[in-house]
Amino acid sequence: MPARLVIEDRQRQSAQARLPDRLPRWFMPLASVLCAVLAGALLTIAVCYDPPGYRVAGEVLVEEYNPDPSKIWERVDKPYDITWYGHDANYNYYCIANYSDKFYDFKRVATPLNEKILLGCAVLIIKVPTRPFSQEEIDCIVGFVERGGGLLLVGEHTDVYGTSTYLNPIAERFGFRFRYDCAFGIDSFFDQLYRRSLLPHPAVLHVEQLDFATSATIEPFGAGRAAILGAGLKNRMADYHVRNFYPQAIDSPEMRYGAFVQLWAARYGKGRVLAFSDSTIFSNFCTFEPGKAELWINMIEWLHRRNDWVVPRWAWFALGLAALTAAIVLAARQAESWFPLLCAALCGFGLSGPAILWWYHRTMPPPQSHSPLVRLVMDRTVSSAVLPKNGFIAGQEQGFGIFERWILRLGYFTARRKGLAVFGDSRQPSSRADVVVLIYPNQQPSQQYLESLQQYVDAGGKLLVIDSADNANSTANALLAPFGIQLRGMSQPAGLLEPDWNWPRVPVAHAREVSGGEPFARLGGIPVGTRARHGQGEVWVVGFGNRFCDVNMGFL
Incomplete structure (x- = not known):
């Protein structure tokens, strides 16, 4: 009997050993490849995926008690108008606050923070404080986040005015701190261009690119993710011999080089925290340059969301490593080459990456405004007029930075766009351009662009074309031909403007005659400004554009 049991046991083991032999020849290689694909996908999710969550109700509060009244930095309450x-x-920060109010229930808090104030709050913004928070306020902020609130901390370079000194007692409770430094570009000190990565963090999902001014860097020592990791940078610590602690922009041995965190995202309890290190880019003078207002709104939107339950990253890593181990074991048993496994893992990355991005866009689209706003879009397709970078005015006759900026003083908003995006996205009503502005157009428009421009005006859009004799390579006539308007030279292009309405009679130069439409301004009796209705929209043409260049704006 024992001998029989031994024989049966050996036969059973032999049958199990021959099990792979009974499977089709392609089964084991296919299984190893599929495991490698799964491993690549799971490890990509572990590294890159951050669940956007669902939108919650509540106010967005900006804290303005801890800015010292004698040294308030980036205030939100004083209007940016034609008198200041x-x-x-x-x-x-008035303009970005006004813009935020179109999307959220945006309010200012000018008293010490407490639980009663934060009761209906979804997102709390603390920006460049210039005096310390009390321990009670800090505990209140931490408790707010732990219960599910969103917190945005906005710092600035070199601890200017003590901003990082006052932010860090809060930041350190969440596992990071603001350094007292400046981040510079490797090749050019003041050029730091951020471009969205292939798999961006949801907090920067709708930001294609933006120019930093000069940021501090963030030192994380707890859990979180770098939503913006600036590569190819160098930093220099604060110089306390100067008023704003800004060091000389020169290379020095103590500089550190490499990648630095400029936007840090963390989760704490049920809530979320973002820390951004360049407050300047949200100032009135540059906040509507490409990507900056989009970043502000995108950060608030991510903080305005919650997750009931999130699969921890270690679980994705564990599943990915298990799949990778299975792929390796199966391949080793078949003595297969490792190259197909590598290709399969890359295929897993290639499949999961777009899937993650699709899911982000589906679950976290750009917010739509809940109240009316007027947006003027500065075209960058056919116009290459000089517009500011980080607010620096060119001071040239081809520059129109002051003109662009002073649009904000009327309570309107600006954007710069290129291609068909100039006219807005029909799927996103808030992106529609109320006015398209073409300043000194000098590029030949494509037929598609011309057709879209005409359709935009016919549907009720407004077009403003600004030109003058200074624009030597003007393509304005090609753009205006469908509307029956033409510009041409004048024998006397300078003099005192003669407006039809109660506008100032200001001197103009380098003007061009405008024919067609209904004139609203003349020079020596010759029309230099006109308007025309087309479909449901309007076209306005200014032939004395030199009046609005940086050299002449603000002067009579």
């Missing part, structure tokens, strides 16, 4: 000019008017 100068340094403080431009280093001001």
Whole structure:
């Protein structure tokens, strides 16, 4: 009997050993490849995926008690209008706050924070404070996040005015701190261009690119993710011999080189935290340059969301490593080459990456405005007029930075766009251009662009074309031909403007005659400004554009 049991056991083991022999020859190689694909996908999810979550109700509060009243930095309450000019008017958050109010229930808090104030709050914004928070306020903020609130901390370079000193007691409770430094570009000190990565963090999902001014860097020591990791940078610590602690922009041995965190995302309890290190880019003078207002709204939108339950990253890693181990074991038993496994893992990455991106866009689309806003889009397709970078005015006759900026003083908003995006996306009503502005057009428009421009005006859009004799390579006539308007030279292109309405009679130069439409301004009796209705929209043409260049804006 024992001998029989031994024989049966050996036969059973022999049958199990021959099990792969009974399977089709292609089964084991296919299984190893599929496991490698799965491993690539799971490890990509572990590294890159951050669940956007669902939108919650609540207010967006911006804290303005801890900015010292004698040293308020980037205030939100004083309107940027036609009566207030100068340094403080431009280093001001009124415009971005006004813009935010079109999308969220946006309010200012000018009293010490407490649980009662934060009761109906979804997102709390703390920006460049200039005096310390009390321990009670810090505990209240931490408790707010732990219960599910969203917190945005906005810092600035070199601990200017003590901003990082006052932010860090809050930041350190969430596992990071602001360094007292400046981040510079490797090749050019003041050029730091961020471009969206292939798999961006949801907090920067709708930001294609933006120019940093000069940021601090963030030092994480707890859990979180770098939503913006600036590569190819160098930093220099604060210089306390100067008023704003800004060091000289020169290379020095103590500089560190490489990648630095400029936007940090963390989760704490049921809530979320974002830390951004360049407050300047949201100031009135540059916040509507490409990508900046989009970043502000995108950050608020991510903080305005919650997750009931999230699969921890270690679980995705564990599943990915298990799949990878299975792929390796199966391939080793078949003595297969490792190259197909590598290709399969890359295929898993290639499949999961677009799937993650699709899911982000589906679950976290750009927010739509809940109240009306007027947006003027500065075209960059056919116009290459000089517009500011980080707010720096060119001071040239081909520059129109002051003109663009002063549109904000009327309560309107601006954007710069290229291609058919100029006219907005029909799927996103908030992106529609109320006015398209063509300044000194000098590029030949494509037929598709011309057709889209005409359709835009016919549907009720407004077109403003600004030109002058200074625009030597003008293509304005090609753009205006469908509307029956033409510009041509004048024998006397300078003089005192003669407006039909109660506008100032200002001197103009380098003007062009405008024929067609209904004139609203003349020079020596010759029309230099006209308007025309076309379909449901309007076309306005200014032939004395030199009046609005950087050299002449603000002067009579």
